Amino acid sequence: MSHAEPRPLTVSARGPLRGTVTVPGDKSISHRALMFSALAVGESRIEGLLEGEDVLATAAAMRAMGAQILRDDDGVWRVHGVGVGGLLQPQAALDMGNSGTSTRLLMGLVASHPITATFTGDASLSGRPMGRVIEPLARMGAEITASPGGRLPLMVRGINPAVPIAYTLPVASAQVKSAVLLAGLNTPGITRVIEPVPTRDHSERMLRGFGAELTVEDGPEGKIISITGEAELSPQHIRVPGDPSSAGFWMVAASIVPGSEIVIRNVCMNPTRTGLITALKLMGADIAEIDAREVGGEAVADLRVRHAPLKAIAVPPALAPSMIDEYPILFVAAAFAEGRTVARGAHELRVKESDRIATMRTALEAIGVRTEEHEDGLTIEGSGGDPLPGGGHVASKLDHRIAMSMTVAGLGARDPVTIDDVAPVATSYPDFFQTLDALGQ
Known part of the structure; x- marks a missing residue:
């Protein structure tokens, strides 16, 4: 089950993202x-x-x-x-x-x-x-x-x-x-x-x-x-509810692209999985939970996310276990926030599909974001909502979440961002790019 040939992708900024999406099952x-x-x-x-x-x-x-x-x-x-x-x-x-x-x-x-x-x-x-x-x-x-x-x-x-x-x-x-x-x-x-x-x-x-x-x-x-x-x-x-990790990419995309409004249907809201939503709300994200319900023993809701100015925070380390897979996309949100976001307490990121701390630091710096690497996280200097410089080449390191996170970052960059290989996205979200195109119509 080796990956396909490397699939490079260049991402350019686009207009508002609008529409309703159903993310893959958790x-x-x-x-x-x-x-x-x-x-x-x-x-x-x-x-x-x-x-x-x-x-x-x-x-x-x-x-x-x-x-x-x-x-x-x-x-x-x-x-x-x-x-x-x-x-x-x-x-x-x-x-x-x-x-x-x-x-x-x-x-x-x-x-x-x-x-x-x-x-x-x-x-x-x-x-x-x-x-x-x-x-x-x-x-x-x-x-x-x-x-x-x-x-x-x-x-x-x-x-x-x-x-x-x-x-x-x-x-x-x-x-x-x-x-x-x-x-x-x-x-x-x-x-x-x-x-x-x-x-x-x-x-x-x-x-x-x-x-x-x-x-x-x-x-x-x-x-x-x-x-x-x-x-x-x-x-x-x-009945498998929608994956909150996959939903996170659209939460951040809608938050950082002006004029965006996305509804994400049927998202798993298990309290051990909602750390990203908590962190984004602390940063000022406009995320509303609609029609909260229970499906097969798991809490589920639809999420409506609108563009909103984000402010830097010190991410509470206690959130780490409930958002460990979402740190890469949180780092992208921090890159667009006003001020310096400090995200610590995430040692686990070192042993994921890639070393997600080092990989995201390198990727963000390649598109003009100032960062400081810690053993257990990153400090990120935000743009205050302005577009990122962009223009860099990013290595995904065979990591699906790095590839999707940096695609979202490219939506808010002045110059196009090139990712060396987005083929690994198929491991968790085969329709990610088709969904992005549909939201940007």
């Missing part, structure tokens, strides 16, 4: 919907699944381990699961493409099944450390052989029965939490994850919905999430 929820459906006994149906390359990598891996996964002509996905404990030995290596979520969660699944799986990925994913997942899974009894630095390619030899553990997360990571919980699904006894800093809780919500015995309580060290193993999951009908 990526985190889409991954989990496929995995949990594949572990249920019977047929689950999934509507609104994100059909980007990352999620399709998860679908291919679950097929390789025995699940039947079909897409109907109406876009509904049907999954016939094998049951917890029923995963089959894959006959070839599992190619994860660019998807860290697929890799880490599936490592957890394999760890407590009596099978062996080899995980491979593209150049970007192969540079990302997996040690934080290897450590707890090894404590549960899985045997994991990784490339130097705890990287891909790696092999997981699962064990059954695995050993239930109580594991305190050393870093705020929903992926590590989910990997341990998924290993616990097929482990006799109770597996516990202690979470000092809250992270996105889609796994907990959805596992409960599928019938797993899972509790969440507050303890002295943080949230204690307990799952009772050898679970039996029941098939479900899942």
Whole structure:
């Protein structure tokens, strides 16, 4: 699942962005919907699944381990699961493409099944450390052989029965939490994850919905999430809400391009995912939540975003876990704000698809933005709403969010901005550029 040939793009400023958009299904929820459906006994149906390359990598891996996964002509996905404990030995290596979520969660699944799986990925994913997942899974009894630095390619030899553990997360990571919980699904006894800093809780919500015995309580060290193993999951009908990370690009685009007004429909408003909205509102963004509702256990709303002058803020570090994927586009908003925005507390950005702190600093400076790099974030000198100089060449580093963020920055630049490769955008938002063109008509 290697990326296509590099696809350079030159972005020029354009007039107001207007219209209604429906963003792709939430990526985190889409991954989990496929995995949990594949572990249920019977047929689950999934509507609104994100059909980007990352999620399709998860679908291919679950097929390789025995699940039947079909897409109907109406876009509904049907999954016939094998049951917890029923995963089959894959006959070839599992190619994860660019998807860290697929890799880490599936490592957890394999760890407590009596099978062996080899995980491979593209150049970007192969540079990302997996040690934080290897450590707890090894404590549960899985045997994991990784490339130097705890990287891909790696092999997981699962064990059954695995050993239930109580594991305190050393870093705020929903992926590590989910990997341990998924290993616990097929482990006799109770597996516990202690979470000092809250992270996105889609796994907990959805596992409960599928019938797993899972509790969440507050303890002295943080949230204690307990799952009772050898679970039996029941098939479900899942409606995947719109991805707030994808919605973030349009929130910032509408905020910085004068005269813009965009309505983004059906956005997941899970409180562990709304940090960007909170930060943008602190900066003065005009974002209204319309028709708040609940769909499949997740809060959902439509968002109306209008152009507004932005002011610099010190981004509260406590927001980091609820907007970790949105920092690149927040940095773009800061570039157009009045004053100096300080965004710290985001160490996790160093180990994403690229080092998003260093990559965004280089990208913003290439188009005339003054920045200061910190170990855990950036300080950005804003333009006060004036167009950015632009005119630079930007390296996306095989990172879909860098490519989309810098496309948005180009909408408010005096001179055209050239991005070396926007092909990785297909991993999470295949229709991004068509949507941009439609909003700019």
